[in-house]
Amino acid sequence: MKKRILLSPPNMAGTEINYIKEAFETNWIAPVGPHINAFEEEFSSYLKIQDTAMTNSGTAAIHLALQLLNIQEGDIVLCQSFTFVATVNPVLYQKATPVFIDSEEDTWNMSPLALEDALVELKKQNKLPKAIIVVHLYGQSAKMDEIMKLANDYNIPVIEDAAEALGSEYKGRKLGTIGQYGIFSFNGNKIITTSGGGALVSNDSESIKKARYLGSQAKMPKPYYYHKDIGYNYQISNLLAGIGRGQLKVLEKRVLEKQSIYHKYEKHLDNHPDVTLMPEFAETKSNRWLTTLLVEGVEPLSIVKKLEESNIEARLLWKPLHTQPLFKNAPFYKHPLTNDNSVAEMLFNKGLCLPSGTDMSDEEMEYVVKKLIHALG
Numbered sequence: 001m002k003k004r005i006l007l008s009p010p011n012m013a014g015t016e017i018n019y020i021k022e023a024f025e026t027n028w029i030a031p032v033g034p035h036i037n038a039f040e041e042e043f044s045s046y047l048k049i050q051d052t053a054m055t056n057s058g059t060a061a062i063h064l065a066l067q068l069l070n071i072q073e074g075d076i077v078l079c080q081s082f083t084f085v086a087t088v089n090p091v092l093y094q095k096a097t098p099v100f101i102d103s104e105e106d107t108w109n110m111s112p113l114a115l116e117d118a119l120v121e122l123k124k125q126n127k128l129p130k131a132i133i134v135v136h137l138y139g140q141s142a143k144m145d146e147i148m149k150l151a152n153d154y155n156i157p158v159i160e161d162a163a164e165a166l167g168s169e170y171k172g173r174k175l176g177t178i179g180q181y182g183i184f185s186f187n188g189n190k191i192i193t194t195s196g197g198g199a200l201v202s203n204d205s206e207s208i209k210k211a212r213y214l215g216s217q218a219k220m221p222k223p224y225y226y227h228k229d230i231g232y233n234y235q236i237s238n239l240l241a242g243i244g245r246g247q248l249k250v251l252e253k254r255v256l257e258k259q260s261i262y263h264k265y266e267k268h269l270d271n272h273p274d275v276t277l278m279p280e281f282a283e284t285k286s287n288r289w290l291t292t293l294l295v296e297g298v299e300p301l302s303i304v305k306k307l308e309e310s311n312i313e314a315r316l317l318w319k320p321l322h323t324q325p326l327f328k329n330a331p332f333y334k335h336p337l338t339n340d341n342s343v344a345e346m347l348f349n350k351g352l353c354l355p356s357g358t359d360m361s362d363e364e365m366e367y368v369v370k371k372l373i374h375a376l377g
């Protein structure tokens with residue numbers, strides 16, 4: 001196959017260009033403008049949440065959430081270890097201390113049992129965390145009832161990193177709307193994209209107003225430039241918000257397409273003894289952002305390399321953050337019900353992501369499956 005088959009390339013609906021044209025015609029080529037306001041309203045209405053602040057990345061949205069929670073130097077933030085580094089970098093921007101929580105096999109996300117162990121232990125040490133960042137990886141929901149119960153019992157706010165989970169649900173509620181704050185990413189590889197961008201959402205409209213203020217250099221409402229807080233340049237551009245408006249219109253269609261890709265892989269790989277696809281936890285709906293699987297008896301990296309030889313992009317799963325040099329001194333709470341070193345490490349050692357582009361043809365999919373089965377031996 002000559003054309004490279006990518007993991008999750010952008011897929012434009014075609015209408016995005018009309019919004020860009022409108023921005024050109026009205027000269028709203030700026031980090032403010034009508035597309036931003038409209039995108040914020042349309043996004044809030046899709047999620048059934050009070051308010052959204054659009055940002056220039058998901059990472060910026062996490063950073064703003066930490067600012068709103070007043071996370072400061074030395075504060076402890078409980079973070080999922082099995083995730084992309086962008087979830088936790090903003091904790092470091094604040095000079096706060098990440099403490100890592102393992103995943104569980106059911107969801108691959110934060111283990112409520114390990115979370116409880118951490119809370120009991122930290123309470124004993126009089127070092128209760130100031131926030132919990134839970135991640136919904138690859139579109140799969142974490143066990144939100146259990147996590148929210150613990151968070152409420154200990155009175156700790158929850159940030160949901162739903163960067164990969166736009167359109168996914170937990171018991172009928174959209175992911176990202178259950179904790180105090182939710183964040184999303186519109187990076188080029190996400191289910192819908194603005195090339196780069198993000199969103200911070202909450203039912204607390206006052207705090208979203210504050211996030212807009214902090215994210216636009218914290219300018220006080222005066223006739224001259226006057227500042228009392230540290231501000232950031234985290235606004236999305238009106239042009240990119242236009243792309244987002246066009247993309248949002250096809251989000252539900254993209255979710256169905258991603259799910260269909262997953263089901264096709266499932267059908268093709270159903271009887272393979274060495275393959276287990278990522279589970280979908282009961283009463284949740286995954287957007288299946290990427291189809292991911294665990295393999296037995298063969299190194300995932302060797303599969304990634306073999307697929308690469310056929311011009312197919314596959315990737316390993318996230319390398320757990322508690323095993324990264326950047327976080328070498330950070331504490332880690334392991335899932336108690338595992339015989340492995342940790343569930344996060346087991347997932348990294350066995351897992352990979354397959355091409356899951358919503359414009360992938362059946363022919364391309366069959367080609368990937370053929371090469372994958374060959375690589376599996």
Ligand SMILES: Cc1ncc(COP(=O)(O)O)c(C=O)c1O
Nearest residue numbers: 057058059084086087163185187
């Ligand atoms: C789990 C997770 N969190 C955060 C981010 C950060 O989003 P962004 O790239 O828009 O800053 C990403 C994606 O890149 C992600 O996958």
